[in-house]
Amino acid sequence: MTRLAVVTGGGTGIGRAIAERMASDGDRVVIVGRRADVLDEAAKEINAQVGADRVFTWPADVTSVADVTALADGLPDHVDVLVHNAGGSVTVDDESLAGTARRWIETYRLNVVSAVLLTEALLPRLTRPGGRIVAVSSVASLKGAGSYGAAKAAVNNWVTDLAGQLAPEGITVNAVAPGFVPETGFWDSRRTDALIADRVSKTPVGRPGTPAEIAALVAHLASAEAGFTTGQVVGIHGGMVLARL
Numbered sequence: 001m002t003r004l005a006v007v008t009g010g011g012t013g014i015g016r017a018i019a020e021r022m023a024s025d026g027d028r029v030v031i032v033g034r035r036a037d038v039l040d041e042a043a044k045e046i047n048a049q050v051g052a053d054r055v056f057t058w059p060a061d062v063t064s065v066a067d068v069t070a071l072a073d074g075l076p077d078h079v080d081v082l083v084h085n086a087g088g089s090v091t092v093d094d095e096s097l098a099g100t101a102r103r104w105i106e107t108y109r110l111n112v113v114s115a116v117l118l119t120e121a122l123l124p125r126l127t128r129p130g131g132r133i134v135a136v137s138s139v140a141s142l143k144g145a146g147s148y149g150a151a152k153a154a155v156n157n158w159v160t161d162l163a164g165q166l167a168p169e170g171i172t173v174n175a176v177a178p179g180f181v182p183e184t185g186f187w188d189s190r191r192t193d194a195l196i197a198d199r200v201s202k203t204p205v206g207r208p209g210t211p212a213e214i215a216a217l218v219a220h221l222a223s224a225e226a227g228f229t230t231g232q233v234v235g236i237h238g239g240m241v242l243a244r245l
């Protein structure tokens with residue numbers, strides 16, 4: 001039977017590659033993000049590529065309770081796969097203590113609270129047994145990266161806790177922790193030759209990762225054959241932690 005997947009941040013970068021991979025594998029995919037035009041363009045291109053209408057769009061801010069409620073209300077009764085990919089670091093141009101508070105709180109909201117909200121909202125309709133939840137964490141969750149690393153570390157902890165709760169119901173919960181993936185919105189404003197050279201020098205395999213590589217791992221964790229893997233944070237970073245630690 002065709003599965004239904006929800007991929008947050010599915011209009012660009014890693015999320016888009018996940019949507020593309022899952023649609024190519026035959027799933028129906030709802031991509032969620034704040035920019036409707038970006039989502040529409042991605043859906044159009046992926047559907048043309050797979051030769052079928054498999055990708056659908058739902059513009060929403062996943063940190064908003066109202067938007068997440070509306071999304072949950074608008075989805076069909078059964079959801080098979082939930083991919084919490086929307087996230088990133090939040091910039092606040094305010095060096096004051098108030099600015100610091102905003103940056104840490106907003107980063108936590110975007111990377112952690114969003115995933116918790118959408119999971120809570122969709123949990124009643126996740127397939128049992130067989131449901132799959134995959135969160136996109138980061139190599140930054142293991143060391144460094146200030147508010148962003150701390151928020152991704154919280155994602156890892158939440159994934160482990162939720163996995164224990166949902167395992168008896170046949171739902172797996174895992175995270176992937178990518179290293180440097182430059183062809184993404186995450187790096188758009190910072191992608192210089194110098195930055196790429198620096199990051200690659202810290203990546204033992206000697207090259208950046210691609211969105212398609214991250215998508216392949218997410219697709220595996222979301223697959224029926226991954227039912228014995230749960231509560232894991234799977235690194236996909238070309239050995240970057242070896243250089244970081």
Ligand SMILES: NC(=O)c1ccc[n+]([C@@H]2O[C@H](COP(=O)([O-])OP(=O)(O)OC[C@H]3O[C@@H](n4cnc5c(N)ncnc54)[C@H](OP(=O)(O)O)[C@@H]3O)[C@@H](O)[C@H]2O)c1
Pocket residue numbers: 008009010011012013014015032033034035036038060061062063085086087088089110136137138139177178179180181182184185186187
């Ligand atoms: N690129 C890397 O090197 C790297 C490494 C490790 C982990 N990651 C993680 O990978 C994930 C995907 O990021 P990416 O690298 O592919 O960058 P990206 O292209 O910027 O993707 C982030 C996506 O999330 C969406 N988004 C952001 N805030 C949102 C919100 N409040 N509500 C709904 N959607 C929202 C964005 O769309 P809108 O702006 O339209 O909402 C965008 O499509 C993130 O969790 C990031 O932390 C990236």
